[in-house]
Amino acid sequence: MISQEVFGKRVRYLVGVLLFIFFLFGARLVDVQAVQAKGYATRAANEMVNRSVWLAPRGTITDVNGIVLARSEAAKNIIVDQTMIADPATTAQVTAAALQMKVSDLQTLLTGTKRYQVIENGVKPIVWDNLQSALSAYNSKVEKTVAGLSKRIVGFFSENAYTRTYPTGTLAASLIGLTNAANQGAAGIEASMNTVLTGSNGEYDYVNGDGTIIPGSQQFITQAKPGVDVRLTIERDIQWVAQDAISAAVKSSKALSGTVIVMDPKTGAILAQASAPSFDPAKRDKITLAQMRNPAVQDVYEPGSTGKVITVAAALEQGTTTPTTVYTIPNSFKAGGRIFHDDKRHDTEHLTTTGVLAVSSNIGAIQIGSTIPNDTFYSYLQKFGIGQSTGSNLPGESAGILHPVSDWSASSAPTIAFGQGYSVTAMQATDVFATVANNGVRVTPNVIAGTIGPDGTYTPSKPSPRVQVISPATAQTIRTMLQSVVSNEGTAPAAEIPGYEVAGKTGTAMRVDSRCGCYRGYTASFIGMAPAAAPAYVVSVVIQNPQGEHFGGEIAAPVFKKVMGFVLQAKQVQPVSTSQSAFPLTQAALLKSAAVVKP
Numbered sequence: 308m309i310s311q312e313v314f315g316k317r318v319r320y321l322v323g324v325l326l327f328i329f330f331l332f333g334a335r336l337v338d339v340q341a342v343q344a345k346g347y348a349t350r351a352a353n354e355m356v357n358r359s360v361w362l363a364p365r366g367t368i369t370d371v372n373g374i375v376l377a378r379s380e381a382a383k384n385i386i387v388d389q390t391m392i393a394d395p396a397t398t399a400q401v402t403a404a405a406l407q408m409k410v411s412d413l414q415t416l417l418t419g420t421k422r423y424q425v426i427e428n429g430v431k432p433i434v435w436d437n438l439q440s441a442l443s444a445y446n447s448k449v450e451k452t453v454a455g456l457s458k459r460i461v462g463f464f465s466e467n468a469y470t471r472t473y474p475t476g477t478l479a480a481s482l483i484g485l486t487n488a489a490n491q492g493a494a495g496i497e498a499s500m501n502t503v504l505t506g507s508n509g510e511y512d513y514v515n516g517d518g519t520i521i522p523g524s525q526q527f528i529t530q531a532k533p534g535v536d537v538r539l540t541i542e543r544d545i546q547w548v549a550q551d552a553i554s555a556a557v558k559s560s561k562a563l564s565g566t567v568i569v570m571d572p573k574t575g576a577i578l579a580q581a582s583a584p585s586f587d588p589a590k591r592d593k594i595t596l597a598q599m600r601n602p603a604v605q606d607v608y609e610p611g612s613t614g615k616v617i618t619v620a621a622a623l624e625q626g627t628t629t630p631t632t633v634y635t636i637p638n639s640f641k642a643g644g645r646i647f648h649d650d651k652r653h654d655t656e657h658l659t660t661t662g663v664l665a666v667s668s669n670i671g672a673i674q675i676g677s678t679i680p681n682d683t684f685y686s687y688l689q690k691f692g693i694g695q696s697t698g699s700n701l702p703g704e705s706a707g708i709l710h711p712v713s714d715w716s717a718s719s720a721p722t723i724a725f726g727q728g729y730s731v732t733a734m735q736a737t738d739v740f741a742t743v744a745n746n747g748v749r750v751t752p753n754v755i756a757g758t759i760g761p762d763g764t765y766t767p768s769k770p771s772p773r774v775q776v777i778s779p780a781t782a783q784t785i786r787t788m789l790q791s792v793v794s795n796e797g798t799a800p801a802a803e804i805p806g807y808e809v810a811g812k813t814g815t816a817m818r819v820d821s822r823c824g825c826y827r828g829y830t831a832s833f834i835g836m837a838p839a840a841a842p843a844y845v846v847s848v849v850i851q852n853p854q855g856e857h858f859g860g861e862i863a864a865p866v867f868k869k870v871m872g873f874v875l876q877a878k879q880v881q882p883v884s885t886s887q888s889a890f891p892l893t894q895a896a897l898l899k900s901a902a903v904v905k906p
Contacts, residue, residue, distance in 0.1 A: 363506025364469050366534030368483060368496060370543045371578075371756050376483055377497065377588075379469040379490075379534075383435040385426040389419040391462030398460050401445045405437035426463075428488065429470040438463060471497075477585040479546050481601045482539075482754065484702075485588035494599040496537065496754070499702045503758060506534035536759040540576035545569055548873045550581035552866045553848070557583040560831075560853035560862050566603045566733045567870055570845045572741035572836070575750035575771035577699075578844070578874070604697075604704040607730040608830045608851065611816025612667040612798075612859070614726025616785065617739060618676045619664060621687035623781045627678035630661045630788050630890040631897055640670040643718030647673060647725075650815065650858075662892030665791040667798050667813060669725040676724025684720065685712045688729070690776045691739045691749070698751040698772070699734060707731045727816055737847040740812075740834045743785050744842035747777040786810045786839050788890055793835070796892055802835055802864035804872050807882050810842070811835025811867065813859035818852055828852040833863035837871055838883035846871045 368377035385406070392398050399414035406413060406427060416426055427434070442460055449458040471486045484495015492501035509531035549567040557565040569579040586598045600606070622628040636656040640647050649669050656668075663671030676684060688694065694709025708730040710719070722728035731739075734752055742749040751771035758766050789810035793802045798813040814832035819825075832849045836842035848863040848870075856862055874880075891897040 361509040361531045362466070362468050362490075363508050363531040364533045365471065365486070365490060365506065366504040367536045368500075368504070369536065369538050370541045370546070371539060371576075372542065373538070374543045375474050376479060376539070376541075376543075377471060377473050380472050381432060382429040382468045382470040383432055384428050384466040384468045385430060385435060385438065386464040386466060387417060387424050387426055388462040388464070389417060389421045389424050392417045392460070394458070397458075401460060402438055402441055402463075405441040406434065429468055429490075431470075435465045471589075473588045475543065476589075477587050478543070478550060479541060479580065480585045480588050481582040481599075481603070482541070482580045482701075483588065484599070484601075485591060485594070487591070495601060495702065496539070499700060500537050500755070504534045504537060507532040533761045535761070538756045538759060538765075540578060540754050540756045541580070542578050542877075545870075545874055545877060546579040546581060549579040549870050550583065550585065552869045553581050553850075554583040554585070556848075556850060556862060556866045560850060560856065562850045562854070563852040564602055564606070565848070565850040565866075566606075567849075567866065568603055568733055568737045568847045569870065569874055570737050570741050570752060570847075572744035572750065572842055572845050575741070575753045576756070577752055577754045579870075580754065601701060601703065602851075603733045604699060604701045605732070606851070607705050607707050607732055608818065608849070609727045609729065609816045610731050610736055611726040611814035611830060611832065612669075612672075613736055613739075613812045613814035613832055613834050614729075614731075615664060615667065615672045615724070616743065616789070616812055617687060617691050617693070618672050618684075618724045619660060619788070620691075620743070620777050620781060620785055621679055621684055622660075622675050623784060624687070624777045625679055625683065628660050628675055630784060631659045633657055633659055633894045633897065634663060634671050634674045636663075636668050636670050636674075640673060642673050642677070642721040643716070645718045645721070647721060657894035659891055659893065659897060661788040661791055661890040664788050664812065665794070665797040665892050667792075667815075672725040673721040676720060681712050681715060681720050684723070685709075687776075688723070690774070691742060692735055693729060693731060693739075697732075697734050697738050699753060701734075701754065704734070705732050707735055726814065730819075733847060733849045736832070736834060736849070737845060740836060740847065741845045742776050743782050743789075744836040744845050745782075746779040747775055747782040749774045749776045786836070786842070789835075790839050791889055791892055794889075797860075798858070799833055799835075799860040799864040801860060802833055802867050804837060804868055804875070807837045807875060808839040808884065809835050809837045809871070810839035811864075813864065815858045815860075829857040831857050831859040831861075831863045833859045833867045835867050835871065837875060838880065840883045843878065843880045844871065844874050846874065 364379040367375055369375050395414050395417040398417055399410045403410040403413050416424055446459045450456060482495055484497040485493055486497050487493040492498035510528040549569060553565040553567045565583045567581045570577055580603050582602050586594050636658050638652055647669055658671055688709055694707055696704050696706045719728055738752055750773050753771050755768045757768050789812055790808055791797050792799050792812055793809045802809055802811055811834055816830045817826040818828040818830045820827040830851055831853055834847040836845045846867050848866045850863055853862055891900050
């Protein structure tokens with residue numbers, strides 16, 4: 308039996324131990340609640356609160372009338388925390404159908420230790436809704452038993468995102484371009500105006516509740532700012548007609564490609580820039596780098612006879628020829644140590660300068676060009692924009708090729724006189740004729756009408772630079788001369804538009820094949836303006852490497868007629884009659900006209 312004294316000692320000992328334990332717990336409680344409370348709260352918050360990016364929508368691209376050509380639509384990025392996926396195989400079976408993915412592919416993405424694994428980017432919101440429904444149905448089923456609670460599927464997250472859509476499909480695709488997987492401009496206007504179109508992303512905090520964002524827990528740190536909208540000078544209906552016409556021509560001629568440009572010569576505004584074949588920018592995975600090119604400004608070619616306009620303009624401006632100066636045109640002609648021919652064999656002809664343009668005589672152009680010193684000729688080529696970018700600011704724009712006079716051979720000047728030996732883009736060639744149409748004033752082509760900020764403020768683009776290249780009198784004279792090209796005696800009667808006087812020029816140039824470094828195939832073209840006396844619009848048509856028929860007057864002129872005819876009607880342009888009569892094309896016609904007016 309324990310003595311009362313021993314029992315008392317033990318009781319006092321136990322009481323002391325208990326008091327000491329209570330003291331330790333008390334001290335710890337004070338430490339947690341008072342001393343370290345803030346630190347524990349912060350740690351808890353850090354474990355539950357996450358920070359994420361709130362993506363800004365990319366600006367919209369529209370035509371000049373506000374019709375949407377490219378826009379951003381709300382989407383979702385679906386993310387998973389792999390460390391929260393207890394059973395990847397079962398999870399994949401449950402969710403694959405909602406995500407429209409293969410079970411095996413999804414299981415691979417679910418397996419691992421990544422806290423942030425992208426499952427899909429830029430999916431429609433309905434996909435996320437379907438996933439939530441599938442998870443809810445499965446979790447409700449397994450939660451009916453206590454053992455099933457551990458089988459719940461959690462760990463999927465969504466981020467607000469945007470996907471780029473193109474409501475008009477292939478229309479103006481080479482001009483508009485497309486975005487890459489990161490929603491940044493990869494080609495066309497999407498690339499050249501990327502910094503304007505791209506908005507400023509925001510940031511927000513949210514509470515992570517068992518693998519999902521707790522509704523209402525988002526707190527914005529910085530607000531997202533939408534990108535700026537870009538309004539183009541393009542008019543959708545004109546663009547559609549141009550694209551339809553060039554697509555049909557390329558298909559029927561089995562050509563490599565084709566381009567149509569519609570330009571306002573007074574402002575430089577491009578109303579249409581159509582290319583064939585085209586592509587669908589929404590189907591990014593099926594587009595090749597070659598398809599993303601914009602042939603209107605990136606592909607260069609020797610202009611051929613459309614280049615004769617520069618030769619004649621320079622000679623008229625220098626006073627070394629007149630519309631009725633007569634040239635003797637043999638079947639062959641030697642210049643610069645080479646023998647040159649026209650496109651068809653003929654007896655010796657006596658053509659006026661106007662006639663040289665009308666029938667597109669290479670030999671006549673060589674003789675006209677020979678009246679101008681090489682340095683002077685070169686300066687006119689430069690003034691018309693040859694060998695330099697047009698300034699359109701379209702991505703990848705080529706300056707073309709124009710070698711300095713110091714590099715010219717003896718045959719360079721004769722060759723350049725009829726439009727070969729240098730290279731241009733379709734945009735440059737269009738700008739040459741726009742200069743003639745605009746009374747000799749060259750205006751920089753442009754495709755951006757202006758921008759619209761998030762607050763709705765419209766800011767128009769600055770007016771295009773203007774340079775006087777030739778005199779108004781020379782420009783007017785050339786327009787009168789070019790009307791003969793569209794006559795029954797010229798190379799392009801197929802370009803005639805009933806009720807309107809059309810001035811234009813055909814081109815049929817040998818085409819440089821980069822694969823062999825030789826001439827192989829042709830470039831067929833027609834560039835014209837209407838009404839001839841006071842042109843409202845210029846339309847250029849370029850068709851690369853057509854098979855079979857390859858003359859510009861045969862396959863390019865009909866495309867011009869269709870497009871220009873629509874433009875004149877759509878813009879309600881009234882016919883304008885010129886007060887200047889047509890110039891004779893031959894010496895015989897000249898003598899006949901002189902006899903008629905002789906007193």
